Amino acid sequence: MRTEASSLPPVGEVLSALRTGMWHWDTAAGTVALDAEAARLIGLPANAITLTESAVRARFHPVDWNEIDGIVSLAVAEKTLAEARLRIMDEQGRVIRTVRSRSKPTYHRENGSYELIGTLQEVTEQPPGAAARSPVTGDWRRSREAFLLDAGRALAEARSTAEVLRVAAGLSMPGFSPDGLAVFGVEGDHLTVIGHHGHAPGEESPFMAMPLDTDYPAAEVCRTGRAVYLSSPTAYRNRYSAAWPLAQRFGRQSWAFIPLVVAGRTIGAWMAAFAYRVTFTPDERSVLTTVARMLAQALSRAVAAETERELTDGLQRSMLPTLAPQIPGMSVAARYVPTGGGLQVGGDWYDMIPLPSGRIALVIGDVQGHDVRAAGLMGQLRIALRAYASEGHRPDAVLSRASRFLTGVTDSIPYESAGRAQRGESPTEPRFATCLYVEADPRTGVLEIARAGHPDPAIRMDDGTVLMRPTAGGLPLGIDPDADYPTTRIVLERGETMLICTDGLIETGGHDLDTGWSRIRTTLEAHRGDNLEELADSLVQAVHGPSSHHTTGPLADRREDDIAVLLLRRSGRPASATPARRTFFTVAQAEPHRIASVRQQLRELLHDWSDPDQVDSAVLMVSEMATNVLVHTDGDALMVAEVAGEPGRRTLRVEVADGSDDLPHKREPGELASSGRGLVLMELLADAWGVDPRGQGKSIWFEQYERSTEQPDSTEAETAEPETPEPEDGGGDI
Known part of the structure; x- marks a missing residue:
């Protein structure tokens, strides 16, 4: 007994009767197999044949052939059939017929190849007017390519979800443009609307x-990852009868719901609704799918950036302290500017700690690195420092304990590095940190400073003079758990401001330590007024341009290093209308190299002295005095310098004290003597000088009286002594 199926003729006979050919294209092998009818349709003899891709390509119009890759890719993405209209050419390049191809593509992920099995069927050529409107014409293709380039550029530049949605709403697609857009996302097992355009608020x-699981197109797209095209209200109503009443009231005629896919995962759906009928040809679907891919990538970047900014803000708020609104007798301002990239939170930090004694501690530091681990270590170290300070320890003890703490934290890193190396990851090295700790007495202005490898503080005097304050210091924290951190004591006079900062403020922009400090000095000297907030902004702006208290965004992307800045000002004004400038400096027996810093301090103090020759003379004399203390006594040299009086008529007084009771004696050294010229120089160069015995030790002093460079010193003119070179590390006997 014959079954019903056995009465059907073979498939090949049916296709031949319908003048439909079959073909098989294997991109991995680079071959195309054609049956007899397919061979005839592309202009070859009516015999089954297998050709190379290049041989088949020669039979098709080049414009149409170039469309095939896009059509196949779209069909694979949408899991639909690939349909194309192709023009067949003869050997002279003339179009002999137009065929319609329909195929089912299969993508082989292992080698990235396609395999297509399909049919060819001759179709009637469109009239000239219709052909001009065909999606495969050159004009449409050029406008489509220009549109996609513009759309991709605009979406790539969008930095937030709202901006991405604005760009998507403004896209004008070639030949067809939706008048209603909506972007759907997925939260758990529910659909949500991320944004929309062309609809009233609340709709x-x-x-x-x-x-x-709702019977709604966007929900189905999110579930399946397949696009849904509805070319008419009837198609919508028949396929989604439950959701049709929701869509009917908007009066649209066609809808496209396209998956938003990132890294193979469907993150949502994009709806494009049209006020007129759209047939959604392969070319139109290709445009919509391409836009959806760019939209998905842009949304993914925007969401990641917004999450990162939210995390950055949270880290900054949790790690950076709130400065005390009022400190009796003092005011404080601070800035933190992160480097670009990553979470924009690095290893720089500052802190202000109320102490049990009623004083305050100001801390600034920099953990090595600009990554998340640096930020984590910074947070731990900041908490440890605050705990040690709150216990009432002195500055040197606070830094010693902090160094032991950081060493203990990083002791586990070698084990972590070994594990990372076994996993093929880059090892993480132990970190160290620089730090400057200042304990301030608001009542007296006394500052006790301990320094761990950090840049020295700077002092801006009330008249704008800026001095670097060299301080004793030790190794950075975390290098030696037994390191010592000597304390330096200075006094912040009324009207003076202390600046402490991390090296990001100094060395950014190709500057080294010297040129960076010169740039900061210029900003400090140019500032007018008592407003520390304005001064803090000016310092950051001098390096990077305008900034806010905590800068992020495009400006922060240009940062070379983190910046932390702390300013401390002692309130009030000096009693005198023209306050004296003064500085002091101690040179220990074991630190003769610091004599160079003594000379630099004096030059900074005399930065606006009218006669540069007098400045050179003063620097030479103080260098001789300090050197002789180190050479001829067993104690340290203490230099105190003061400038007092009205500009143009000021007096410089410099004293160098030591603990020896032996008074200097004037000598007459010979031409070849290497010492004994100290008092001779002072008689020649100083306007006044002397030696004052003290209870323990003595003080040698000299004075210079400011004069105009137009009035040469009579003593120098008469003696016509040659200029005495400044010694590098000291001079001879007094």
Whole structure:
């Protein structure tokens, strides 16, 4: 007994009767197999044949052939058939017929190749007017390519979700443009509306929190990852009868719901609704799918950036302290500017700690690195420092304990590095940190400073003079758990401001330590007024341009290093209308190299002295005095310098004290003597000088009286002594 199926003729006979050919294209092998009818349709003898891709390509119009890759890719993405209209050419390049191809593509992920099995069927050529409007014509293709380039550029530049949605709403697609857009996302097992355009506010309410199993096109797209095209209200109503009443009231005629896919995962759906009928040809679907891919990538970047900014803000708020609004007798300002890239939170930090004694501690530091681990270590170290300070320890003890703490934290890193190396990851090295700790007495202005490898503080005097304050210091924290951190004591006079900062403020922009400090000095000297907030902004702006208290965004992307700045000003004004400038400096027996810093301090103090020759003379004399203390006594040299009086008529007084009771004696050294010229120089160069015995030790002093460079010193003119070179590390006997 014959079954019903056995009465059907073979498939090949049916296709031949319908003048439809079959073909098989294997991109991995680079061959195309054609049956007899397919061979005839492309202009070859009517015999089954297998050709190379290049041989088949020669039979098709080049414009149409170039469309095939896009059509196949779209069909694979949408899991639909690939349909194309192709023009067949003869050997002279003339179009002999037009065929319609329909195929089912299969993508082989292991080698990235396609395999297509399909049919060819001759179709009637379109009239000239219709052909001009065909999606495969050159004009449409050029406008489409220009549109996609512009759309991709605009979406790539969008930095937030709102901006991405604005760009998507403004896209004008070639030949067809939707008048209603909506972007759907997925939260758990519910659909949500991320944004929309072309709808009144509140009209998205029925679609918010819609379960993913709802019979609604966007929900189906999110579930399956396949696009849904509805070319008419009838098609919408027949396929989604339950959701049709929600869509009917908007009066649209066609809809495209396209998956938003990132890294193979469907993150949502994009709806494009049209006020007129759209047939959604392969070319139109290709444009919509390409835009959806770019839109998905842009949304993914925007969401990641917004999450990163939110995390950055949270880290900054948790790690950076709130400065005390009022400190009796003092005011404080601070800035933190992160480097670009990553979480924009690095290893720089500052802190202000109320102490049990009623004083305050100001801390600034820099953990090595600009990554998340640096930020984590910074947070731990900041908490440890605050705990040690709150216990009432002195500055040197606070830094010693902090160094032991950081050493203990990083002791586990070698084990971590070994594990990372076994996993093929780059090892993480132990970190160290620089730090400057200042304990300030608001009542007296006394500052006790301990320094761990950090840049020295700077002092801006009330008249704008800026001095670097060299301080004793030790190794950075975390290098030696037994390191010592000597304390330096200075006094912040009324009207003076202390600046402490990390090296990001100094060395950014190709500057080294010297040129960077010169740039900061210029900003400090140019500042007018008592407003520390304005001064803090000016310092950061001098390096990077305008900034806020905590800068992020495009400006922060240009940062070379983190910046932390702390300013401390002692309130009030000096009693005198023209306050004296003064500085002091100690040179220990074991630190003869610091004599160079003594000379630099004096030059900075005399930065606006009218006669540069007098400045050179003063620097030479103080260098001789300090050197002789180190050479001829067993104690340290203490230099105190003061400038007092009205500009143009000021007096410089410099004293160098030591603990020896032996008074200097004037000598007459010979031409070849290497010492004994100290008092001779002072008689020649100083306007006045002397030696004052003290209870323990003595003080040698000299004075210079400011004069105009137009009035040469009579003593120098008469003696006509040659200029005496400044010694590098000291001079001879007094």
